Amino acid sequence: MRVVAVCGVAVAVAVLVGGGTAVGGTAVAAGGPEADLAYHGVAALSGGRMDLRFTPRNHGPAAVPDATVRLRWSEPLVEQQALPDGCAREAERVVLCRVGALAADAVGERVEMRVGLRGVPSEVLLEIDTVWNGGTVDLNRVNDRQRVLVLDSGDEYYF
Incomplete structure (x- = not known):
């Protein structure tokens, strides 16, 4: 929470952290309808190739007109x-x-891909997050x- 004085009056300005929560974990409405996006799936790494599949879900209560997810690997892709x-x-x-529109309390289409990584890393950290909702x-x-930390074992790691 940052406090700014305006003409002798203190005005609290909530600095949003984590897309909709103020410092300390208190929920702050930032305008717009509320929706709860989630991504669940599995990743496996073997010989410098990662197989990834995940399904987006909107727990609601409102529909999401369009959504985009970011996938970030700790190692560069070929x-x-x-x-x-x-x-x-x-x-x-x-x-x-782009995962597209998601109705309230609905599951979107599964996304599947195989990516090649430069070299043959023994482990890769995969980060997934929403960049547009x-x-x-x-x-x-x-x-x-x-x-998700995925080891080069061919084993599946669920998230």
Whole structure:
């Protein structure tokens, strides 16, 4: 919380942290309808290739008119990638995927991809988060931000 004095009157200005919560975890409405996005899936790493599949879900109460998720790897991706429709490379370690509109309390279409990583890392940290939610407010950012450490074992890691 930051306090700013205006003409001798203290005005509290909430600094939003984590997309809709103030410092200390108190919910703050930031305008717009409330929706709760979540991403759940599985990732496996073997020989410098990661298989990833996840499904977006909107727990509601409002519909999401459009959403985009960011996938960020701790290791750089190889230059040439065959990405699914709706996904595009943003940076050497980042891919953005449009998940589209999601009705309230509905599951979206599953996103599946295989990406190649430079070299053959023994482990990769995958971070997933929402970068666009169509103007809705998500007061529960815990389930739309995932961090998954995937070891080069071929085992599946669920999130």
